[in-house]
Amino acid sequence: MNFSIGLSGLRAAQQALELVGTNLANANTEGYHRQEIQLSPIELGESISSASGVQVSGAKRTYDVLLERENLRQQPLLGQLDQELQGLYSIEAVMGQVDNNPLGESIRNFFTALSDLAADSTSVVYAQQVVWSADAAATNFNNMAEFLNDMKLNIRQQAESLIEEVNNQAESIARLSHEIEMAIARGASANVLFDQRDEAINKLAKLADISITNLKETSGNVNISAWGIPIVLNANYRQLDVSLAADNKLGIKEENQIYCNSTAGYGEIGGLMTLYNEVVAGLEEKLDTLAQQVMYEFNAIQTQGIGAGGSFTSLDGTLVDTTETLSDWEPAVTNGLVTLRLISPSGVATSYDITINSGDTIADVIDDINLLSPGNITANIVNSSLHITTANDYKFDFVPDNTITTDGSDGTSGLAGEGGGVGIPSVETSGIYQGSNQTYNLKFVVPAGSGEIGVQENISLEVRNGAGELVKTISLGDGYAAGDNIEIEDGLYVSFSQGTVNNGEDFSIIARSDTDTAGFLISAGLNTFFEGAGALDMAVRSEFFDNPSLLATAIGTDGSDNVNAARMAELSDIVFSGLDGKEVMEYFNAIGTEIGQQVMVRESRQLALEATVLELQNQRDGASGVDPNTEAAKLLIYERMFQAMSKFITVQDESLQNLLDVL
Amino acid sequence: MGSWSSIYNNAMYGIKYNTSTIARLEEQQSTGSKIIRFSDDPANANRISTLLDNAKSLEEYTNNIREVEMLLNEADNAMSSMSDLVSRVSVLVTQASNGTYQVANREAMAEEIDSILEQMVGLANHKVLGKYVFGGMDSIDAPYTVEREDGKISSVSYGGSQYEQLVPVGPGVKFSGLLVGDDIFSDDNRQDPVFTGNTGASSGIGTSNVSGDLWLDVKHTGTDFDTASTGLTAGTSSTGGDTILGTHSISIDNVAKTISLDGGVAISYTGTETDLKLTNSDGDVAYVNTTAGLNTGTFNITANGELSIAGGTAAAIDFTDDHISVIDPETGKFLYVDGRNIIRTGTEAVQVPGTYDLFNTLVSARDMMANTRNLSLDEQINFLGQIGGSLEQVSKRFTQKMTVVGGRLGGLDQLGQTLDNLQFNNTSEASGLQQADVVEIAVELARAEVFYQASLQVAGKVLSMSLLDYI
Secondary structure (H helix, E strand, O other), X not given: OOHHHHHHHHHHXXXXXXXXXXXXXXXXXXXXXXXXXXXXXXXXXOOOOOOOOEEXXXXXXXXXXXXXXXXXXXXXXXXXXXXXXXXXXXXHHHHOEOOOOHHHHHHHHHHHXXXXXXXXXXXXXXXXXXXXXXXXXXHHHHHHHHHHHHHHHHHHHHHHHXXXXXXXXXXXHHHHHHHHHHHHHHOOOOHHHHHHHXXXXXXXXXXXXXXXXXXXXXXXXXXXXXXXXXXXXXOEEOOEEEEEOOOOOEEEEXXXXXXXXXXXXXXXXXXXXXXXXXXXXXXXXHHHHHHHHHHHXXXXXXXXXXXXXXXXXXXXXXXXXXXXXXXXXXXXXXXXXXXXXXXXXXXXXXXXXEEEOOOOOHHHHHHHHHOOOOOOEEEEEEOOEEEXXXXXXXXXXXXXXXXXXXXXXXXXXXXXXXXXXXXXXXXXXXXXXXXXXXXXEEXXXXXXXXXXXXXXXXXXXXXXXXXXXXXXXXXXOOOOOOOOOXXXXXXXXXXXXXXXXXXXXXXXXXXXXXXXXXXXXXXXXXXXXXXXXXXXXXXXXXXXXXXXXXXXXXXXXXXXXXXHHHHHHHHHHOOEHXXXXXXXXXHHHHHHHHHHHHXXXXXXXXXXXXXXXXXXXXXXXXXXXXXXXXXXXXXXXXXXXXHHHHHHHHHHHHXXXXXXXXX | OOOHHHHHXXXXXXXXXXXXXXXXXXXXXXXXXXXXXXXXXXXXXXXXXXXXXXXXXXHHHHHHHHHHHHHHHHHHHHHHHHHHHHHHHHHHHHHHHOOOOOHHHHHHHHHHHHHHHHHHHHHHOOEEOOEEOOXXXXXXXXXXXXXXXXXXXXXXXXXXXXXXXXXXXXXXXXXXXXXXXXXXHEOOOOOOOEEEOOOOOEEOOOOOOOOEEEEEEEEEEEEEOOHHHHOOEEOOOHHHHOOEOEEEEEEEEOOOOEEEEOOOOOEEOOOOOOOEEEEOOOOOEEEEEOOOOOOOEEEEEEEEEEEEEOOOOOEEOXXXXXXEEEEOOOOOOEEEEEOOXXXXXXXXXXXXXXXXXXXXXXXXXXXXXXXXXXXOHHHHHXXXXXXXXXXXXXXXXXXXXXXXXXXXXXXXXXXXXXXXXXXXXXXXXXHHHHEOOHHHHHHHHHHXXXXXXXXXXXXXXXXXXXXXXXX
């Protein structure tokens, strides 16, 4: 009789019951893997059977490697999506509302005010409305840019907070790896340590874009790297830091190291990097592009026109870097011409072309201006801005005017007239030319050799454009009443006084519609309306609040027309290549649409991923989780085993007692 | 049955899903919109925004149309009033042309025309909200300015812009509410000037640029009597009194002591006359001095003269020139005159058909009624008839322009209606895309609530059932 069999059974049943209890107690412990008792028979050798009892050989952690690894793979994706969506929801709340969209409404109101002004360009009330609506739009641009700026700060702070957690988890994993090794060395169970380490790895995976190597169920060794930086090497770990890379992108670097990896990856921090480096930065760029385009296009119209106040006696530009070459200005100045119109006290206007080279500095331009009409117009730098002023009752502006030159492009000496009769005819241009800048050549054809305008038959004028193409032939013989305007093209009219012309005589008209082909006036801020480099600092120049009549509604030389106001109003309908071939509002709506699409795509991916993760977790829980019914069943079985072994001992005891009673 | 964790996970997933569904539906129901933010439906949200922007843009155009319509209506009203006034002038001119009226009647008519002229100029300078409706692009300055003599308008000139102020009223469409007065109130079909007079002056070669009616003064400056041949010198009244111009013949009979001009009535002389008046058969006059002793024979003499308009710079008459340029000092414009057939002094009424403007025609009509040039009744009636013709010509153009303005108003009205319809279509399409179907949402909400309750109940039931209960 051997009590040891019974005792081994009782002991095994007791341990099994304890393990069931542990399983049930940890049924809701995160990362806990169900343990199953490992029983094996005891071999005593001399017994009648090979097995003489039972022993607990261990507790096995139920662990499905494939499911665990797949789950681990999905966590970073989900973490990234969760984080990106949180950020995008914030952005959409501010920029992605269909109805309640302050920036969109203010831009639209600005265009409405411009349309009103085009219909009544002399109205000071409408001019004021333009100024205030522009100010509202600029303020909304500022607010939106500040919101994105703040968002980037918040993202960085959040990334810094999360990277702390990454460091903590890395430290935990390294420590647990060491403890696992120690436990294995002692021959003790490391199941709980494995669970704890797996859970730490899971948390790390949700946070960071990690890759794991050498992860085994039987060893404490594990190597983990994040963003290519080894952070756990078995029992050792390294700390990470959040920093800005050279390109101002949010990145991760090893503590106390210089190299910063800004390649966005998975995990919550990867999501923050995507938000910072792509989503918010992309929106900032688009917002800046929109603000810059609106400012540039509006200023381009404003600079060349005049308002109700007429031409200027002085103008101040915006702040510029006086040492930089013009090509380094924002927006960059290109090679081209600026045409300045100087008006004498008697009203005689002369247009001067100033050649602008992108390699020049502003000092070169100032020199050129000072040579135009010394003593009457002066340019200099005042408080880092270009300052132009006139003297002797002269005025100036940048209104496109046409210049007539009697030296024709074919090298002849121009209109000489025949003398004796009515002399040389004078030529005048009128209208508002709206074609491209070019020099027209006008040549008289008089088969008789010479003739008087409006008198002789067969006097005609051949008009050729800048490309030398014949644009028009105008009859100027009998039938033309001197002084009558004749349209050449695109709003350019020409008229002739009485006079005699010779066959072959010619002259040229420098027709201008653009007096700033270099973009100099815009960048120097001369007679501009908006100032600022982008959405963050876009503003209406202060002088317009005091004097809205500075709005350049006219482009004609007498300042009475509404052509510039109409051009300003038409900005809303123009497709700009700088806005990806879109109109202003179209581009703005595209920003909102893009935000919406990013949210929608991520929501869709999140929904699918959540379902996948749920399924994986269910499968994992099925394999490794605690099923109360299974455990209850085991409870019954091991309880019965305990009862049986107790009975077995009792029977053995009774048998021995009976034997003793016989003795 | 799975583990507790999986039961919990499934329950939470179901609850979360159903909760978000209900929240979304409740938001749609409370706002009445199924697309609130772009992510709700990016493609349709973009469409809604674009449609609403288009609608707003169309609304701006519609506002501009109203502005232009308002200006055109003002112009139309002013033109209607002017048309009535012009009709009245036409009646007066027609009445005065038949010669049955007395001088006093015509003077009264002249006063009435003067009053009408003042009203016409006032209407041509009509201003709405600070803008002159007939000044074209230049809406700030009064387009018509007047010159006055003795308080009465002597000439009216247009100083406004020759170009209309165009306002965007539709995509790529521009209309002007501010009209070019010169285009409306002036004819633009220049023809050769017509000379009415007996000086022999006529239109020279080339195209003159004077307009309307003007008076060409043909004056005598001196006669060359070919003293060496004739023995005649100019009489004391010759310079101011001779009416002959150009080459004329003089016949002297020193025996009979008679002298005649152009073969006209022979006048006796004694050789002591210092201012003998000679008259030819046409009534032209030359004053001669016979005291130097005359020679018998027929001789050519030449009377020189000059041409001028309204007291302006005189142009000497070259009797061989068909192209004498005479400047109108008021306008700076010129009239080409053929001087070859000029034979006597006088005043030529010059009309330039196709260049009349309403105002200066009224000035002419008024002055002719008042007979400021002291013309004979026949001349006055003749000129009044011609002015009536001019008035009819310029009125016809004016009426055509009124029709154009009316047509423009009609076109604008149609454009406005089209834009209104487009705007309505845009907003209604946007609403259709955005508005939520309340009934559909209510049904979906009820359905989602059922699912939500089911997920709660299932979670509760499953989690509460266990073998443990039966141990």
